[in-house]
Amino acid sequence: xxxxxxxxxxxxxxxxxxxxxxxxxxxxxxxxxxxxxxxxxxxxxxxxxxxxxxxxxxxxxxxxxxxxxxxxxxxxxxxxxxxxxxxxxxxxxxxxxxxxxxxxxxxxxxxxxxxxxxxxxxxxxxxxxxxxxxxxxxxxxxxxxxxxxxxxxxxxxxxxxxxxxxxxxxxxxxxxxxxxxxxxxxxxxxxxxxxxxxxxxxxxxxxxxxxxxxxxxxxxxxxxxxxxxxxxxxxxxxxxxxxxxxxxxxxxxxxxxxxxxxxxxxxxxxxxxxxxxxxxxxxxxxxxxxxxxxxxxxxxxxxxxxxxxxxxxxxxxxxxxxxxxxxxxxxxxxxxxxxxxxxxxxxxxxxxxxxxxxxxxxxxxxxxxxxxxxxxx
Ligand code: SF4
Numbered sequence: 391x392x393x394x395x396x397x398x399x400x401x402x403x404x405x406x407x408x409x410x411x412x413x414x415x416x417x418x419x420x421x422x423x424x425x426x427x428x429x430x431x432x433x434x435x436x437x438x439x440x441x442x443x444x445x446x447x448x449x450x451x452x453x454x455x456x457x458x459x460x461x462x463x464x465x466x467x468x469x470x471x472x473x474x475x476x477x478x479x480x481x482x483x484x485x486x487x488x489x490x491x492x493x494x495x496x497x498x499x500x501x502x503x504x505x506x507x508x509x510x511x512x513x514x515x516x517x518x519x520x521x522x523x524x525x526x527x528x529x530x531x532x533x534x535x536x537x538x539x540x541x542x543x544x545x546x547x548x549x550x551x552x553x554x555x556x557x558x559x560x561x562x563x564x565x566x567x568x569x570x571x572x573x574x575x576x577x578x579x580x581x582x583x584x585x586x587x588x589x590x591x592x593x594x595x596x597x598x599x600x601x602x603x604x605x606x607x608x609x610x611x612x613x614x615x616x617x618x619x620x621x622x623x624x625x626x627x628x629x630x631x632x633x634x635x636x637x638x639x640x641x642x643x644x645x646x647x648x649x650x651x652x653x654x655x656x657x658x659x660x661x662x663x664x665x666x667x668x669x670x671x672x673x674x675x676x677x678x679x680x681x682x683x684x685x686x687x688x689x690x691x692x693x694x695x696x697x698x699x700x701x702x703x704x705x706x707x708x709x710x711x712x713x714x715x716x717x718x719x720x721x722x723x724x725x726x727x728x729x730x731x732x733x734x735x736x737x738x739x740x741x742x743x744x745x746x747x748x749x750x751x752x753x754x755x756x757x758x759x760x761x762x763x764x765x766x767x
Contacts, residue, residue, distance in 0.1 A: 392448070392450050392451050393450050394522040395424055395450050395451070396424070396452060396521070396522035396525050397520060397521045397522040398521070398570075399566035399569035399570045400570070401569075402566055410446075416438070418575050419437060419438060420435065421570075421576060424529070425573075426575070426576070426577075428529070429452070430451075432446045453522075454472075454527070455523055455526055455530075456473045457470055457472060458479055459471045466486045467486070468484040469483045470483075470530075470531070474516075476516065478500070480496035480519065480523075480527075480554050481496055481553055481554060482527040482530075483553065484546070491535070491545050491546045492546070492547070493531050493548070494550050494553050495527045495528060495550070495553050496519065496553030496555055497551055497556070497564060498515065498559070499516040499519065500513050500517075501515055502514075502559065503556050503559070503623065504623050505611075506696060506698065507621060509691070509693050509696075510554045518555075518560040519560065521563045524567040525566075525567040531546060532544070532577070544578075546577075547579070547583060548583045549579060549583070549584045550585045550587060551584075551585065551586045551587055552585070557586050558586065558594035558598065559591060568586070569602060572604070581604050582647065585606070586604055586605070587608075587609060588607070588609065590608060590625065590628050590636075591628070592632055595636045596640075599643040605644075606637070606640055607652055608637060608649055608652065609654075610651040610653055610669075613660075613666075615629045615630050617665075621659075634676045641681075641682055647682070648683050649682065649684075650684050650685075651684070651685050651686065652688060653685055653687050653688065654690050655688065655689060655690055655701035655705070655709065656701060657690075657698070657699040657701045657705075659698065665709075667712070669685075669713065670713065683719075684720070686720075686723055687709060687710055688723045689701070689725055691725075707722070
């Protein structure tokens with residue numbers, strides 16, 4: 391089997407070149423051809439020695455996942471569905487804005503964490519993606535967009551690891567992909583323009599801080615352990631106090647940065663004034679001036695299996711105001727690509743659930759926080 395060169399960061403590619411009996415610096419040329427120019431045919435790489443190109447043809451290839459479908463929203467959002475085999479698919483979403491182009495990337499086929507409000511979580515977990523499958527989403531999207539828009543310069547300015555999966559539960563594949571994104575010979579993205587979103591895998595947050603302290607988003611969704619245990623089951627293993635202490639440690643590696651707390655607004659569940667009050671107190675408990683953070687309130691995208699509803703817009707705005715009045719930077723996420731179901735996991739369909747996540751969520755669902763009919767009244 392030949393090696394997929396999307397599997398490597400620059401260091402990994404240098405080791406691969408050495409194994410072929412080539413000098414390490416060849417890796418830099420090769421890396422630029424692949425990531426900066428989008429080349430996948432070795433004959434295109436005109437400044438590489440012919441002997442190296444011949445070796446590469448025998449031992450290597452450059453290939454992203456096959457595209458199953460492409461959906462373009464009226465607002466310009468593009469969503470690709472990639473085939474990861476075995477009847478499973480993952481999603482990648484490009485969100486164009488005036489001052490940036492953001493790509494939302496998946497890290498796993500399905501997810502084992504099983505958050506109650508998440509469509510991916512309800513589908514169960516099939517497998518981790520490889521580095522080539524993670525990085526290949528960026529490689530494909532960037533060069534597809536350049537061809538499509540007929541431009542030579544970079545189109546994707548920001549990457550968020552917020553698609554399907556918990557990236558920190560696939561750390562060994564994630565890390566080389568992040569390094570390639572930051573590498574000046576790769577995509578040259580700044581550390582602050584690459585965001586890893588986690589539900590709170592505490593030990594891996596510490597690893598990420600030491601290895602590659604990119605921007606960190608934490609799926610918080612609740613101000614108390616009792617509520618978060620129910621919404622984000624990983625909280626039972628790593629409760630809020632431990633999670634927020636880890637956030638503080640993370641910021642020591644990323645001076646002048648802040649943690650983004652994602653907070654999905656669920657009608658009657660976590661959107662009341664007392665929840666906002668408890669959130670303010672929680673942040674203030676950590677650090678003399680509070681934890682350096684920003685809140686991102688997310689309108690919930692309802693799907694029937696969740697048994698949950700979207701908070702009314704007026705309540706979302708009142709919640710945001712309460713946090714802002716307490717001095718916390720708070721934004722409300724705009725919904726994008728509604729016409730193409732751009733929210734995570736809504737197109738991919740059920741994955742082959744190898745870890746019985748669906749069964750666990752179904753059991754958990756029997757503990758309703760409030761009956762749905764009462765919430766909707
Ligand atoms: S919100 Fe993230 S961690 Fe939770 S189930 Fe969905 S993909 Fe997994």
